[in-house]
Amino acid sequence: MATAAEEALPKGRPAKARPVRPKLGRDDLIMRAFMVVIALYLVVALALPLYAMLSKSFSTFRFDLTAYEFQVSDEQGSFAVPPVSAAALNEELQAVPPENLATNGDGRLPATSFFPDFSFRSPVMYRIRATGDDASYLIGSERFAGSRWQEVDSNDFRRVMLRPVRDIGLANYATYFSTPSLFRSVENSLIISVISTVITVLLAFGFAYALNRSCMPFKGVFRLIAMAPILVPSLLPGIALVYLFGNQGMLKAFLLGESIYGPIGIVIGSVFFTFPHAMIIITTALAISDARLYEAAECLKASRWKTFWTVTVPGARYGLISAAFVVFNLVITDFGLPKVIGGQFNMLAVDIYKQVIGQQNFEMGAVVSVVLLFPAVLAFTVDRIVQKRQVAALSARSVPYQPKPKPRFDALAFVYCSLIAVFILGLLGVCQFAALIKFWPYDLSLSLKNYAFDLMDGGGWDSYYNSIRMAFLTAIFGTLVVFIGAYMVEKTRGFESGRSLFQLLAMLPMAIPGMVLGLAYIFFFNDPRNPLNALYGTLAILVVCTVTHFYTVSHLTAMTALKQMDREFESVAASLKQPFYKLFRVVTVPVCLPTILDISIYLFVNAMTTVSAVVFLYSPTTTLASVAVLNMDDAGDIAPAAAMGMMIFYTNAGARILHLIVSKGVLRRTQAWRFR
Amino acid sequence: MSSYLRIRDLHKKFGDFTALRNVSLDVEEGEFVCFLGPSGCGKTTLLRAIAGLDLQTHGSIEQAGRDISTLPIAERDFGIVFQSYALFPNLTIERNIAFGLENSGRPRAEIARRVTELLDLVGLADQREKYPAQLSGGQQQRIALARAIATSPGLLLLDEPLSALDAKVRVHLRHQIKELQRKLGVTTVMVTHDQEEALSMADRIVVMNHGVIEQIGTPTEIYREPRSLFVADFIGETNQLHATLSAPGCFTLGRTCLQGMTDGLAPGQPIIVTIRPEDIIPHAPGSQPAGSERGLLDVTVGEMEFLGSFWRSRLTGAALGGEQLYADFSINAVRRLSLDEGADLTIELPASRLIAFPAGEDHGHRG
Numbered sequence A: 001m002a003t004a005a006e007e008a009l010p011k012g013r014p015a016k017a018r019p020v021r022p023k024l025g026r027d028d029l030i031m032r033a034f035m036v037v038i039a040l041y042l043v044v045a046l047a048l049p050l051y052a053m054l055s056k057s058f059s060t061f062r063f064d065l066t067a068y069e070f071q072v073s074d075e076q077g078s079f080a081v082p083p084v085s086a087a088a089l090n091e092e093l094q095a096v097p098p099e100n101l102a103t104n105g106d107g108r109l110p111a112t113s114f115f116p117d118f119s120f121r122s123p124v125m126y127r128i129r130a131t132g133d134d135a136s137y138l139i140g141s142e143r144f145a146g147s148r149w150q151e152v153d154s155n156d157f158r159r160v161m162l163r164p165v166r167d168i169g170l171a172n173y174a175t176y177f178s179t180p181s182l183f184r185s186v187e188n189s190l191i192i193s194v195i196s197t198v199i200t201v202l203l204a205f206g207f208a209y210a211l212n213r214s215c216m217p218f219k220g221v222f223r224l225i226a227m228a229p230i231l232v233p234s235l236l237p238g239i240a241l242v243y244l245f246g247n248q249g250m251l252k253a254f255l256l257g258e259s260i261y262g263p264i265g266i267v268i269g270s271v272f273f274t275f276p277h278a279m280i281i282i283t284t285a286l287a288i289s290d291a292r293l294y295e296a297a298e299c300l301k302a303s304r305w306k307t308f309w310t311v312t313v314p315g316a317r318y319g320l321i322s323a324a325f326v327v328f329n330l331v332i333t334d335f336g337l338p339k340v341i342g343g344q345f346n347m348l349a350v351d352i353y354k355q356v357i358g359q360q361n362f363e364m365g366a367v368v369s370v371v372l373l374f375p376a377v378l379a380f381t382v383d384r385i386v387q388k389r390q391v392a393a394l395s396a397r398s399v400p401y402q403p404k405p406k407p408r409f410d411a412l413a414f415v416y417c418s419l420i421a422v423f424i425l426g427l428l429g430v431c432q433f434a435a436l437i438k439f440w441p442y443d444l445s446l447s448l449k450n451y452a453f454d455l456m457d458g459g460g461w462d463s464y465y466n467s468i469r470m471a472f473l474t475a476i477f478g479t480l481v482v483f484i485g486a487y488m489v490e491k492t493r494g495f496e497s498g499r500s501l502f503q504l505l506a507m508l509p510m511a512i513p514g515m516v517l518g519l520a521y522i523f524f525f526n527d528p529r530n531p532l533n534a535l536y537g538t539l540a541i542l543v544v545c546t547v548t549h550f551y552t553v554s555h556l557t558a559m560t561a562l563k564q565m566d567r568e569f570e571s572v573a574a575s576l577k578q579p580f581y582k583l584f585r586v587v588t589v590p591v592c593l594p595t596i597l598d599i600s601i602y603l604f605v606n607a608m609t610t611v612s613a614v615v616f617l618y619s620p621t622t623t624l625a626s627v628a629v630l631n632m633d634d635a636g637d638i639a640p641a642a643a644m645g646m647m648i649f650y651t652n653a654g655a656r657i658l659h660l661i662v663s664k665g666v667l668r669r670t671q672a673w674r675f676r
Numbered sequence B: 001m002s003s004y005l006r007i008r009d010l011h012k013k014f015g016d017f018t019a020l021r022n023v024s025l026d027v028e029e030g031e032f033v034c035f036l037g038p039s040g041c042g043k044t045t046l047l048r049a050i051a052g053l054d055l056q057t058h059g060s061i062e063q064a065g066r067d068i069s070t071l072p073i074a075e076r077d078f079g080i081v082f083q084s085y086a087l088f089p090n091l092t093i094e095r096n097i098a099f100g101l102e103n104s105g106r107p108r109a110e111i112a113r114r115v116t117e118l119l120d121l122v123g124l125a126d127q128r129e130k131y132p133a134q135l136s137g138g139q140q141q142r143i144a145l146a147r148a149i150a151t152s153p154g155l156l157l158l159d160e161p162l163s164a165l166d167a168k169v170r171v172h173l174r175h176q177i178k179e180l181q182r183k184l185g186v187t188t189v190m191v192t193h194d195q196e197e198a199l200s201m202a203d204r205i206v207v208m209n210h211g212v213i214e215q216i217g218t219p220t221e222i223y224r225e226p227r228s229l230f231v232a233d234f235i236g237e238t239n240q241l242h243a244t245l246s247a248p249g250c251f252t253l254g255r256t257c258l259q260g261m262t263d264g265l266a267p268g269q270p271i272i273v274t275i276r277p278e279d280i281i282p283h284a285p286g287s288q289p290a291g292s293e294r295g296l297l298d299v300t301v302g303e304m305e306f307l308g309s310f311w312r313s314r315l316t317g318a319a320l321g322g323e324q325l326y327a328d329f330s331i332n333a334v335r336r337l338s339l340d341e342g343a344d345l346t347i348e349l350p351a352s353r354l355i356a357f358p359a360g361e362d363h364g365h366r367g
């Protein structure tokens, strides 16, 4: 009997026993390789740029005058006068005031500043050398450092430029927090985000409640209308508001003298573009609440009002909290809307743009980015925690609630939803109207002249075609990367630390505001020492940036679908000696096809509408439609901006309809197994 | 001597938790072995270690003379059926079974022939075009089995293959699986927590508890000669009586001296004596059957419960020293001795059926 063997062995753990290490099979190696490649993608497209940005925010640059020496010859070219340091010259001449010695990474200080009687025609020769370790200077475009004298004639001396040295420290942050005009944006952003969040969540809760709990007619239509803002760039409602309440607005009187340019406009626009996000989350939360609780409440003869506060609201609390943080995050990181309608009212995301594009102060742009990261990361973290709780609550078995007709409540719900629908359709309609008339408000006859984009700033029709190309590439490339990445991380065996690291990398993009990502890309990819520098200014970098920007939601969607697949499929395939990629091709992809299509349409729509990240990255040959809206608006071509915005809307609506048809067709053809 | 599957000193830890400890086991070629034990005892963990799905922390596994301890799944030789069956939902039954046969250089016609053969074997020849979701649980189970044996593996691993099915189907499939296994002669390891399943199907049973093997033996050995209190208690039903060992083979229960199996126990030690209800023999009150004088006790019948083919009776009495016994009496015996609640009775506890274990240690082995 086998126990004999067992007894012959010493009890307890034998001293010689060493943990076994698995031999890796071919599949294991291939899967890990894929995972590593996609993880590397995320490192290059996300972690490294962010690192570059962080280090930029801690860098200050100043001209270190003690580190340069000059020597000037007489007219015959002999150097009789002893050399003198730039610092000494400056002390004597006060040529460069101390505050001007602080500069940025691109700073250049002409050497001629220290020689007031310099003339480029003079026969005098100049010598220059750098005595400090970090100090360097340019002659023309050539860089020199070190204590060897360089001799130039006066014509070339014109082209000698001192370069700043870099210090690491918190000086930029100190500047930021001691500059009220910059610092005030923090307060502005927080206030606007909180107000918009409260309004949006309340409105969306009412809407979701009506959809879930009433028997009003046209629920499907309402749902569809509520989703429409997702299909347009966030700055489009801003344009509509300008037409409605701007200086020549049709409804200007309603504002009682207040200006739409500023907080009011930002809040209204934010409510518009965040509404669908909040509505989806809250609807889901309400839909999973348990009907049995309502029956119990009814049996206890609780009033409607009491039931609402003791059953409905607590049941949806995770959804409400989650929606609040998502909306907060969307508003505080949004750039397009405050850019269009913010007027003189500064917000953090716009500050980044102004610092970088307006003042070319990249270091300060990086500082504002880091400041903006804090609320964004916080909101993201809270949302993740809450989402986890909600998933736990969801897995409990509950009975879905079936509303019964209540004529008065249903009528109220219908009126309420109609008002919201009018708000949404109204803003879109105004844009379409503005796009089609000749000259607001003087000539209201219809014309297509606003569609002659080629006559305006912003890239013309090419930017529209670029956008479509970019969105297609993003959808295809992004879906591929995201789905394969999610598959590898979900199904690879062992390799725990690698997988957790991957998960972390995949979650990171959601916490990074688009403006921050875009700026980080400038720092990383525009660095001439970076071998990936060639990507800068191409369509490819726009695709990479957009895929990365929207990675997290796509990744989570893919993970959800993959988790629903039996964990043992891979084991079965391996035991049958079939490679994992056969299983992937024959089973995983076909079963997950609806999800794969969902991810690709999500990426497509967002690639069409995104502004914040790509606004830093487009080049004259890769202008985009959404950026064109921004730039045409900036240039005062508001009607064409509206027209382009509506082009994006129709394109996205078309894409969604196509997606619906394809999904249905695919389901019917390949998913026969789903139906008994 | 070399067995088909040799497991030596297997340990498995999940963090600080030890799921398997010192597991050593041999399985002979063609044998049907069941891992049996309460939930969480490590049966699945052991099976997954054999398959290479979750590697052991240390210890070795040999299959057919080859060390497979650390090999990846694909380089081992086994077919497996999971509790969930893991049938590919979007492939037809036919393609599910053919999955392991494709790209192995086999011509199409041969694959089709093999699939037909397997479908016949599991009796589902008419279902080949259907999808898994269109089959009943029992049918899906058989498809999973057919897929697992399609490539004629040397070892068949089954993880609670019947637990998702209702009782009737389960009994039916038990026979089918056993018959199939016998026909194919494939070495089979099955995990179950259903002792009836294990007793009726296995050539040998491995009883596990808290990550260790309690006992390995044929179903009758396990049932008749449990080697630990845990096994005695876990398999079937048994009475447990607290007693003290007075001399080897002899112990005191209340005021009575009884003989039983006490190998390896020291006199004076507190012990627990077990006897199965059906091993208690009833006699007319006060009778003295020849050759059994040391194992006789006078008791009173308490409640009686009719359980179909026998009566379960609770027995008390001064001779038991405050303990009570449950005994199963045949209908015949009850009629012959006119047993009823409150009746007096003499019972015989055969020495060979009284098995003693050390008291106090929950899972202590005897001898």
Ligand SMILES: Nc1ncnc2c1ncn2[C@@H]1O[C@H](COP(=O)(O)OP(=O)(O)OP(=O)(O)O)[C@@H](O)[C@H]1O
Residues within 6 Å of the ligand: B014, B017, B019, B037, B038, B039, B040, B041, B042, B043, B044, B045, B046, B193
């Ligand atoms: N991946 C894991 N991580 C941590 N603990 C685990 C893991 N898998 C199993 N365990 C633990 O190891 C022990 C043995 O688990 P195992 O699944 O082998 O039990 P089992 O005997 O098959 O039980 P059941 O009859 O319920 O299937 C359990 O206590 C379980 O909680």
Ligand SMILES: [Mg+2]
Residues within 6 Å of the ligand: B043, B044, B045, B160, B191
């Ligand atoms: Mg198990």
